[in-house]
Amino acid sequence: MHNQVIGKPISRVDGRAKVTGKAKYAAEFTAPDLLHGVVVSSTITKGRITHIDTGDALALDGVVKVFTHQNRPKLAWFDMSYKDLDAPPGSPFRPLHNDRIKYNGQPVALVVAETFEQARYAASLVKIEYAQEPHETDLQHHLDTARKPASGLASLLKPPPPKARGNFDKAFTEAPVQLSTGYVHGFEHHNPMELFSSTVVYGKDGKLTIYDKTQGAPNSQFYVSQVFNIPFRDVRVVSPYVGGGFGSGLRPQYQLFLAVMAARELKQSVRVSLTRQQMFTFGHRPATVQHIDLGAQPDGTLDALRHAATAETSRFEDYIEVVVNWSGALYKAPNAQFDYNVVPLDQYTPLDMRAPGGVTGMSAIECAMDELSYKLGMDPLELRLKNYTEEDPNEKRPFSSKQLRACYQQAAERFGWTKRSPEPRSMREGHTLIGWGMATGVWDANQLPARAEAVLTVNGKLRVSSATADIGTGTYTIMTQIAADTLGLPLEDVLFRLGDTDMPLAPFQGGSLTAGTVGSAVKIVCEDLGKELLKLARKMPNSPFAKAKFDDVFFVEKQMRLKADPSVRIDLQTLVDQNGGRAIRTTATSMTNSLKQGKYTRYAHSAVFVEVQVDEDLGTVKVTRAVTAVAAGRILNPKTARSQIIGGMVWGISKALEEETVMDHRYGRFMNHNLAEYHVPVCADIHELDVLFVEEHDDVVNPLGVKGVGEIGIVGMPAAIANAIFHATGKRVHELPITLDKLM
Incomplete structure (x- = not known):
């Protein structure tokens, strides 16, 4: 009855402005x-x-x-x-x-x-x-100078590594099956x-x-x-x-x-x-070296887990990322140890780049789990399910919601995982080796305070504003949907505005925060505006709303109606007229509910399944198809959300196979500082990509029950590709990107 447009695949409200050139960017103002x-x-x-x-x-x-x-x-x-x-x-x-x-x-x-x-x-x-x-710019030649990073305000959103649990050294030494392995990735630049x-x-x-x-x-x-x-x-x-932007x-x-x-x-x-x-010549994804040790029983049960990472930073700031924490939250190893260090070098401070630390850490732990599965002679999916955890082992608290098991099941079924031949190099067509790989994804579902303003104008239109941004994620569209739904207006009667410091304060757009953060502010301010409208309705002569509370009414088709008797209704335009023909304006702040939210770990989850084709003679790799299943709470707009996941999957292909900034350490200079030699995917690199949204209800994360989808689409993709390449070739590459010279 109430829900009109939330959850529907609405086309982007800013789309026409962008494709016609009406949208103006920073260098186009004069x-x-x-x-x-x-x-x-x-x-x-x-x-x-x-x-x-x-x-x-x-x-x-x-x-x-x-x-x-x-x-x-x-x-x-x-x-x-x-x-x-x-x-x-x-x-x-x-x-x-x-x-x-x-x-x-x-x-x-x-x-x-x-x-x-x-x-x-x-x-x-x-x-x-x-x-x-x-000068010194080479991380791998200066690992002996690594140290703990300084802590600061950044650690509020970037917590330090979890405390150790159990006795890792003893458990690892005694484990019947042991794996020690390392992973490296170099510099990457955002290049919007x-x-x-x-x-x-x-x-x-x-x-x-x-x-x-x-x-x-x-x-x-x-x-x-x-x-x-x-x-x-x-x-x-x-x-x-x-x-x-991608964080830049x-x-x-x-x-x-x-x-x-x-x-x-x-x-x-x-x-x-x-x-x-x-x-x-400014921030970039930092070069990072990781080491993982896993100790397991023959049936796949993890006894010991150690994840350590060392990343570069500048001489003048200690940039940090959450790299190692994800391992401990995903798998219930009773004996675990985590470490994160930085090496100051003569370069600019690194900067958050889509899923900062997450895609880095997940690439390592998900490749390590794959390596362990082969050592055990066990299906990689079965190994993950064996060590699945219903609570966060790092913090010893439940998840606000976790439908990762359903992600595994639905994505595996869609992909056809049961038809996989487990032996490496066992699937081929002529000179083409075929490999299937999978990996898990996890990303934060955080909320910050934000403000918004709502105005019902003299002609009955709704104008909502907040100083947030839209970096191409669909913010204009989903905020319009939330506002339209809350006050029962058609989309064409709602205008959402953003990106101006004259508007109510909101955080920057990043970290998959905006849907939950600004969306909550939009919902609350529109509800507050609805309460003002109810006050006006109560004051009218012989009003049927005289004794109504806000919970007794709902908004639909430009009207306020009684839930008990929907035939009792009043047009919103009539209420504006009742206000003397003046616009009705409210401003509201959405706050985090730290008492409630603090009792839970809040994550979005994903499962990724990938098929690759590798030319046996040339070492070239094609990602021929991929399926990602995502559990991210309530999906506000499946069309824009799917685009976000597809974008993350494309970038995952880029990170796994193409993307790296090459530095000549003799000069301390990035040599491929252009779009001709800094390789990113083109249309010919992208084949069949499929996205599933798994149903997930979460009444803890925020008033809307949403989890952002900006980053969850990329985090598992590089590992799934690397694992598929091993299945195809029998060769395990520990350095991203996996270019053909590493496979030949």
């Missing part, structure tokens, strides 16, 4: 007399700038100024300890701070000119001399289609309107306000559309700082855009 800035990047990895010659650049027509560390304005943050809202422990990178070079590609100058072309050419004329110092840009519009009163490429407009506002010591009310950040936009990138600095100094509007090459 202003009168807009100046253009181009960044000059360092060519060394460590050392000092000894001389900068800007004469030739400044002599060009149209060049307004060249900013360097020698002439930059005095800034608030250079004299204080400051962090943005997603900063790890340490001291954030300060562009143009001094003559020190901390990493290769560091911004060392900003050329500002009347046109982009003038600025770009002038930037090529800036001459810089350096005194180089020896939209380059990082900031267009800073300088107002006559010195106030700034900033169009920024960001996953959280409030974070950019906070950053600018703190760094430049400007009141919040004088900084407005707008970001209605984001051309992909969680922290403000250096073009924002440089654009604001130039605009304030020149008292003129300035845009700074990074090039594709410069997209490789």
Whole structure:
């Protein structure tokens, strides 16, 4: 009766704007007399700038100024300890701070000119001399310097490794079946289609309107306000559309700082855009080395589990990820040990990249479980079910919901897993080896506080807003659905707006948080608006709603109706008229229920089954089909949710087979810093991908019962592919990506 559009495969409400070009991105906003800035990047990895010659650049027509560390304005943050809202422990990178070079590609100058072309050419004329110092960028050559990371606010969303349980050393030594194995993956870069840009519009009163490429407009506002010591009310950040982020936009990138600095100094509007090459000069998925030890009984029961990881970080911040915790939450080994360390190197601080730590840790534990299954002569799925746990062994508490067993069963059935021939290299067609592999996925289902505003306008339309982001996940659409359902309006009568710091505060979009976090705020604010409407209805002469409580009414077809007698109804437009023809407005905050939620571990789960074809002579790999079954609570929109999972599966193929940034450690420089040589999948790489949503009810995670699906689609995919490759070839590759040279 009540539910109209939640759970339906609604097409994206922002789709038309995107395909027609009406949607505007950060570098597409403009202003009168807009100046253009181009960044000059360092060519060394460590050392000092000894001389900068800007004469030739400044002599060009149209060049307004060249900013360097020698002439930059005095800034608030250079004299204080400051962090943005997603900063790890340490001291954030300060562009143009001094003559020190901390990493290769560091911004060392900003050329500002009347046109982009003038600025770009002038930037090529800036001459810089350096005194180089020896640098260290190779994680595997410096594992002996690994140490525990510093803790900070980041650990609230990124908990440290779980406490050890039992006696791992004794249990492992005594285990009849033992496996010790290691896994490595190198650097990866986000590479969203939209380059990082900031267009800073300088107002006559010195106030700034900033169009920024960001996953959280409030974070950019906070950053600018703190760094430049400007009141919040004088900084407005707008970001209605984001051309992909994948985590790269969680922290403000250096073009924002440089654009604001130039605009304030020149008292003129300035845009700074990074090039594709410069997209490789800030955060990335960190190179990580992992080691796993498993001790088991002959029947597959795990007695001992140890998972250790070492990742790189910068010299100035301790970036951390949750890598090893997932193993302990998935499998009920009574004796377990977990360790996570970092190695500071001469490069920029790593940054969250889709399923940060999760896809890293799951790739290792799920490959290790596969290796163990072959050692035991046991079906890989059977081994996982043997060690299945109904409660979180790390925290000794129940899951808010866990339909992983159903994920295994439904995905295996859809895939046809029972037809698998268990022996490696036993399935083939001519020169093509065929392999089947599977893996598990798990990801957090967290909720943070958020605010939203709802307005029923004079013409009976609903306008809802929150300063969240939509990085391509379908946020515009699902928030419109939630609002429409809550107040019984058709989708075309609801407008959801986001990405503006003038709107109510919400967290940045990341970590699969937004559906549960902002969705809860939207639901609550629309319910509050419904309560205001009921108050108006009660006051009407001879009102049939005079004694009604909010639980006694529901909203449908633009009307408020009594549950006891749905023929008793009133149009929402009539209630607006009853308000003197004025809009009715409410603002609300959704808070986390820590008393209730804290008693449970809240995860989304998945099961992934993959088929690969490997050319026996050439070592080329094709992922010919894959099935992912997902348990993620209530699915708000199966169409956009499926797209999220498909996107994660595609990226999983990319991570397993193609994606790596290659550094020449002699120079400390990423060599394939472009989209020609940084390989990502194209249409020809992608074949049959299938998604199942397993029914799951969860009344703990948030008021909507939803779990985000942004990351659960990728976490299990690389391991499933690696396991399928072993089944096809009999060769176990412990380093991602699995390129043909490793198979030949």
